[in-house]
Amino acid sequence: CWDIHNNLNLSNGDLDPSDTPPTMSIDKLFPALLECFGIILCGYIAGRANIITSTQAKGLGNFVSKFALPALLFKNMVLLDFGNVIWPFLWSILIAKVSVFFIVCVITLLVASPDTRFSKAGLFSIFATQSNDFALGYPIVEALYKNTHPEYLQYIYLVAPVSLMLLNPIGFAFCEIQKWRDQRDRQQSKLQIVGVVILQVLKNPMVFMVVIGIIFHFILDQKIPAFMEQFVDGLANSFGGAALFYLGLSMVGQLGKLTRSTVVALILLITAKLLVMPLICRETVELLDADNTSSSLEHSSLSNYAFLYGVFPSAPSVAIYAAHYNMELQVVTSGMVISTFLSAPIMYVSAWLLTIPWMDPKPLMDSLQNVSFNVSIISLVALAWTVTVMFLSKKFKRLPHMFTVNLFLAQILACVSMIMWNFVVRQDRFIGHVLTFTLLYGSLYSTYVWPGLIALSLVLMKRGGELKVAPGFLVIAGWGVPALVAAVLLVTGERMPDTIDSAFFYGRPQCDNPCFNLSPLRVPGRLYLELQFFCAVVNYGQGFISFGLFGLDKHLIILPFKKKISCLWHRRKPEEQPQLVVSDDIMMTCTQFIRYHKEQCVRDIVQQKRCGERTVADTFLGSELVEWLLQVGLSQDRGEALLYGIRLQQGGVLQHITQEYGFKDDNLHYCIENASLQWASRVVQSSNALHHSARGVTTDPGSIITGCDRESHRVAHNWPSVVRVWPGGLQVGRHCK
Secondary structure (H helix, E strand, O other), X not given: OHHHHHHHOOOHHHOOOOOOOOOOOHHHHHHHHHHHHHHHHHXXXXXXXXXXXXXXXXXXXXXXXXXXXXXXHHHHHXXXXXXXXXXXXXXXXXXXXXXXXXXXXXXXXXXXXXXXXXXXXXXXXXXXXXXXXHHHHXXXXXXXXXXXXXXXXXXXXXXXXXXXXXXHHXXXXXXXXXXXXXXXXXXXXXXXXXXXXXXXXXXXXXXXXXXXXXXHHHHOOOOOOHXXXXXXXXHHHOHHHHHHHHHHHHOOOOHHHOOHHHHHHHHHHHHHHHHHHHHHHHHHHHHHOOOOOOOHHHHHHHHHHHHHHHHOOEOOHHHHXXXXXXXXXXXXXXXXXXXXXXXXXXXXXXXXXXXOOOOOHHHHHHHHHHXXXXXXXXXXXXXXXXXXXXXXOOHHHXXXXXXXXXXXXXXXXXXXXXXXXXXXXXXXXXXXXXXXXXXXXXXXXXXXXXXXXXXXXXXXXXXXXXXXXXXXXXXXXXXXXXXXXXXXXXXXXXXXXXXXXXXXXXOHHHHOOOOHXXXXXXXXXXXXXXXHHHHHHHHHOXXXXXXXXXXXXXXXXXXXXXXXXXXXXXXXXXXXXOOXXXXXXXXXXXXXXXXXXXXXXXXXXXXXXXXXXXXXXXXXXXXXXXXXHHHHOOOOXXXXXXXXXXXXXXXXXXXXXXXXXXXXXXXXXXXXXXXXHHHHHHHHHHHHOOEEOOOOEEOOHHHHOOOOHHHHHHHHOOOOOOEEEEOOEEEEOOOOO
16 A cells, blocks of 8 residues: 555656557547437437337337348448457457356346346346447447557447347346246246247347348458448448437436335446446456467557446346346336446546556646546535525425435535645645645545434434434534544644645555555556546535435425426417417317216226325326326327326316426326316317407416416406306306416
8 A cells, every 4th residue: 555655656757658659549539428428318308308208219219229230230240350350359358248147147046036036137147248339339439449449349249249149048048937937837848948038039130130241241252232332321320329319218217117125236237237347358358368469558458448348338128128028127227227327437537547558646646636626616516506405495404304414514515625625735834734634534534424324313213203312412423423533544644745635645544444455556557546536526526416316306496497487488478369279189189088088087096185284185196197098098108198198288178286287297186177068168269269358258268378377367357267158157266376
């Protein structure tokens, strides 16, 4: 540890930087990441806004998987130059994948529940080894290596299909065994199970087209005929953007399926995919390819490429496998989303560190300090917003949020201290160093202690919301223990004036723990430095997590914001057109619902609901109507069900109990109007557009004037209340409040 510390504090002149050219184009990585994740974000927004429903997205997914991707594979397998393939590198990647596959499989079989161990072993092993090579991996590799090592691109097309043919069938076999065990009669024999697995592999378009492509590689002599070249190129070139957009669409609603029981499995899977896999890939290349490359530079480049390849996130096709077998869908889909977004910063930092030809400590420490400083500023803004929300919502008065505010305060002090450290450490002021160091590490260690104390408070909390112990004891422990640890560091340590890194400022006692396993090294490795950068981001970026969990309060921020936008939107509409004529599709939907489905819907989901402190009669939740529409077959997915409910509300068949919100797939309360009479009025209104302004009577102003405009129209026309014209006479209703 002491050797590492000394080497970290060497000046630039103590080390001779290598003059070797870079093996990857790091300057093109960020635009490539922005392109990929920007398109993914567009797809996610389109799905979240219900512009494209999940049923419609399946059509795009079928095009990508059954037309665009097979064409891309066929083209590249025909043009593949096997003479440039470094076969030891290919075998190293395959061995790494096999190793991770069997590690995950064996551990799952040992620790999983006997009822579901085989399905988990099969799907979890596929999740940990099947990467998103083509949609996300290929653009990243192309950006990094197209100018320096273009031959690296072909390994994407070699590794992925072989992995599919070798490892996936084993996972499918486990799933088929689980399916066989769940059957009561168990009619399938073992031979039939093997046949089903083989048939599934052969039916996979990727496997089939790779085999066809290799055959035509030798028949066509590595050249696609001119008459079909444009056709193949057109399909192949459509894959990139369409696949990324579909990936974003497939992420919508997946995190909502995550439950507490699946969190541990999810964390272990993501660790295996994003941390264990790249390390094993790198080490296998280091071992098996050491004697086969022409130079140490090329060997180092291949091992770095293997590490980056291992970081590629899991492919969306794993979620398709889980849905096909109806097994472990929550873990796989949530893991696919989280691993995709976690892979972006890991790939960027890894590639950036791998481009450094020599571990020059001075600029590295400056970069580490700048990262900590910048993250602290952004995190401080997020925490200020979060604390404001906690006080405005008055949650800070309740347990355990009283302790959560203490955690936020510790995070704020850590960010402020790091910002102060950035200026104080460059000045020769001993008192300033000591005070800033004490505040920095006292608050930072406090952020480690408070989550445990919050969990302890939940355990000790009684049913009435009171603690079995005085809250003051936990507050003293949350601030006193970290302050004591920081004081011990100050007393036992010695000042190291040659470093700006706060993690080593007081010498040996401070760095013993993080460096315990790295003591044999004399120069810090890239992996160690990468962990240092991630440690800085996690330490001073805790505010991002706090903001995501507590800063977007639904009732204080999100719903009022949506309501305000809705009000502004309605105010922009022309005043001379206060009535809205319903469209034919709304009329058809409402008529169909009233005639054939209304009575059954009322019997199934309408009941007394508790809303806050009062009981509301004859209501239902928006999410319950969505579920009901799916069950009876009126909608094929939640997106279509949401559109169906919106049309019912626009037609006046249902409304929110306070008329504040539109229809949403959420825990909001709605009620069904006296639909047969009301819809008859809407038909009259849409066909005749009658407006009896003399007495302030309209066909249905309560349903055609929506949101915040209702009250203004009532006052402007001197309506005492909303008066509706029914075929059987007049009915006085309530006005908008």
